Amino acid sequence: MKIERIYTPGLAQIAYLVGDESSGVAALIDPRRDVNEYLDLAQSLGLRITHVFETHVHADFVSGAQEVVRATEATIYASRLGESTFDHVAIDDGDVIEVGSLRFQAYWTPGHTPEHMAFLVTDPAVSDAPQTLFSGDMLFVGEVGRPDLLGEAQTAQLVDQLFMSIRERLIPLDDEIIVYPGHGAGSACGKKIGDSPSTTIGQEKRFNYAFQIPDRDEFRSAIMDGMPPAPTYYPVLKRINKHGAPMMSELSPGQPLTADALEQQVRNGSFLVDARTQDAFGGAHIPGATFAGLGPNFTAWMGWLAPFEQDIVLVLAVDDQFEDARTELRRIGLDRVAGYLQGGMATWESEGRDIATLPQISVNDLQEQLTNDSADIQVLDVRSLDEWNGGHIDGATHRYLADIIRENGSAAKVSENGTTTAIICGSGYRSSVAASVLQQAGTKNLVNVVGGMTAWQSAQLPTVQD
Numbered sequence: 001m002k003i004e005r006i007y008t009p010g011l012a013q014i015a016y017l018v019g020d021e022s023s024g025v026a027a028l029i030d031p032r033r034d035v036n037e038y039l040d041l042a043q044s045l046g047l048r049i050t051h052v053f054e055t056h057v058h059a060d061f062v063s064g065a066q067e068v069v070r071a072t073e074a075t076i077y078a079s080r081l082g083e084s085t086f087d088h089v090a091i092d093d094g095d096v097i098e099v100g101s102l103r104f105q106a107y108w109t110p111g112h113t114p115e116h117m118a119f120l121v122t123d124p125a126v127s128d129a130p131q132t133l134f135s136g137d138m139l140f141v142g143e144v145g146r147p148d149l150l151g152e153a154q155t156a157q158l159v160d161q162l163f164m165s166i167r168e169r170l171i172p173l174d175d176e177i178i179v180y181p182g183h184g185a186g187s188a189c190g191k192k193i194g195d196s197p198s199t200t201i202g203q204e205k206r207f208n209y210a211f212q213i214p215d216r217d218e219f220r221s222a223i224m225d226g227m228p229p230a231p232t233y234y235p236v237l238k239r240i241n242k243h244g245a246p247m248m249s250e251l252s253p254g255q256p257l258t259a260d261a262l263e264q265q266v267r268n269g270s271f272l273v274d275a276r277t278q279d280a281f282g283g284a285h286i287p288g289a290t291f292a293g294l295g296p297n298f299t300a301w302m303g304w305l306a307p308f309e310q311d312i313v314l315v316l317a318v319d320d321q322f323e324d325a326r327t328e329l330r331r332i333g334l335d336r337v338a339g340y341l342q343g344g345m346a347t348w349e350s351e352g353r354d355i356a357t358l359p360q361i362s363v364n365d366l367q368e369q370l371t372n373d374s375a376d377i378q379v380l381d382v383r384s385l386d387e388w389n390g391g392h393i394d395g396a397t398h399r400y401l402a403d404i405i406r407e408n409g410s411a412a413k414v415s416e417n418g419t420t421t422a423i424i425c426g427s428g429y430r431s432s433v434a435a436s437v438l439q440q441a442g443t444k445n446l447v448n449v450v451g452g453m454t455a456w457q458s459a460q461l462p463t464v465q466d
Contacts, residue, residue: 001102001123003132004041005180005197008032010299010328011061012186012193016134018121019047020100027051027099028074029119029134030182031064033248034327038064039071051099054078054088055136055182056116059149059234060189060303062245062333070247079106081115086244091117105130109138109169111162112145112189114154120177132178133201138165140181141194144210147223149189149230150238156220163219166210175202188231188300192386228384229402233303233332240333251335254326256342259351262313265338270311273302275325276345277317278432282358282448284345286315289356291436294321297429299328304405305433311338315345358435359447363456366422366449370395377420382434383453387426391463393456401430409441424449424456 002019017038019026026047031038042049049072052065056079065076066086077097080090091097093108105120116138120130137145144166147158178200185195205211213219257265266272266288274281274289275298281291292302294316306312312334314325322340329337341347349355361369369375370393379396381388388398414421421443423431428450435446449456457463 001121001126001131002026002045002047003180004045006037006041007184008061008331009296011331012184013061014180014182014184016180017041017045017047017049018099018102018134019045020102021045021047022125023100024048025050025100027053027102027104028068029053030055030058030136031068033062033064033067033245033331035064035067035071038068048072049074051097051104052076053097053104053117053119053134054082054084055118055134055138056113057082057084057238057241058137059238059241060187060231061331062237063241066244067248077106079108079115079117082113082242083115084242084244093117101125107133107169109135109165111147111158111165112137113150114158114161116145120173129174130177132180133173134180134182136182137189138162139170139179139204140183140187140190141179141196141199142204142208143190143193144208144223145189146191146227146230148227149234151235155224159220159223160216162210162223163216167214170201171205171211173201175200175205177201179204186296188228191227226386228386229400229406231300231303231402232406233308236308237333245333246335248330251330252338254322254337255339256319256322257313257339258342259348259353262339262341265311265313268311270313270338271306272313272315273306274315274436275317275321276315278428278448279360279450280317280345281432281436282360284349284355284357285436286345286348287354287356288440289315289436290440291432293429293432294325294328295429298325299332301401301430301433302329302334303332304402305437306334308333308336311336313338314340315348316340317344319343356439358432358439360450361422361447362450363459363461367456367459367461376418377422379449380414380421380423380434381453382423382425382430387453389465391457391465392453393424394462394464396424401425401434404434404437409438409443414438414443414446418445420445420447422447422449425452427452427454
């Protein structure tokens with residue numbers, strides 16, 4: 001059995017190519033929407049993708065199952081309980097699907113979603129007992145899938161199902177079974193997912209907190225305690241994945257835009273995103289632009305920021321970044337990418353158009369002003385509650401970035417009496433996002449803390465814990 005792990009940064013998502021080398025066929029588990037990497041990998045290994053397995057109806061990325069089918073004529077297998085409307089073979093708990101000599105057993109593990117199927121895989125050349133479990137989003141390294149993504153009305157039932165899946169489905173499995181999860185550290189599908197590429201059932205029995213709690217009520221409290229807000233775009237992707245997304249080849253490719261054309265797009269309601277670095281955004285940006293710099297955080301925060309019913313136009317550091325940016329947006333269903341400002345901010349500024357700035361402040365200068373009684377400055381910390389509880393600046397106000405976005409800037413409670421507000425996060429990225437949202441809401445006197453709390457702690461400046 002050949003197992004290849006394909007990791008997607010930004011989404012912290014993992015797909016698996018599982019091949020039977022003796023017969024030259026392979027299964028693909030939970031592919032993302034842009035599938036060329038999987039197709040090229042299979043070809044390089046001399047494998048033909050004949051099966052696509054979906055563990056559940058995904059909420060955090062658009063499935064590429066149908067893209068794979070178009071390219072390979074493979075068959076999609078998905079849980080009957082998911083009630084998907086695209087062409088697929090509906091499977092039930094216990095069903096066995098053969099991929100060459102390999103046996104994939106559908107293993108119902110609800111809790112993250114009601115329909116969730118893990119897959120127990122047996123290679124008869126090794127043993128007649130299952131050797132691996134592809135656990136999807138139900139079991140991660142040191143964590144379990146969150147049960148609150150379908151809304152408050154279903155959360156209680158999903159917590160109960162999660163408890164059942166652990167006690168009755170996973171704990172009875174052999175300790176030696178290797179577990180390959182659907183996400184790594186950084187995904188919002190679990191509270192604190194570990195960063196190891198795999199684990200074992202025995203490892204999780206010993207060290208995963210969710211396996212240590214035999215009492216249902218205590219389990220419920222432990223699972224939901226400290227759960228971060230559910231991303232607002234997840235229900236949209238659920239609907240897309242249930243019915244099937246449009247083929248990427250059918251989407252508008254977007255185009256380079258002159259400054260006049262971009263300005264007209266914005267007047268017509270397009271969502272303007274500055275995808276350069278936070279330093280570049282701070283130095284000069286188009287008034288009204290939302291910051292979301294390309295990199296590992298781009299996809300996740302664009303999901304929070306971008307309305308699906310609007311076109312998106314981009315400002316990039318270099319024009320060559322457009323194709324990658326467009327692909328990342330399409331991975332989360334943001335298909336209406338109208339184009340980008342050709343030549344970037346240099347084009348805009350060369351025509352003498354208005355710009356906005358976001359002043360930057362170093363941690364040492366911030367500390368000096370905070371200890372100066374005559375300085376009129378306050379700190380707004382936009383990190384997660386866990387990060388805040390781990391240590392923050394004395395006197396700072398906490399408001400998680402997701403809440404600021406959700407309330408269009410009104411939730412930050414920033415003083416409007418002339419006080420300067422220094423916005424801080426872990427590195428300067430999320431604080432720039434927050435500042436751009438607040439600027440659009442009309443908030444003035446904002447500065448961004450360069451390097452965030454990482455720089456603050458590196459400078460050995462004081463923190464407190466509530």
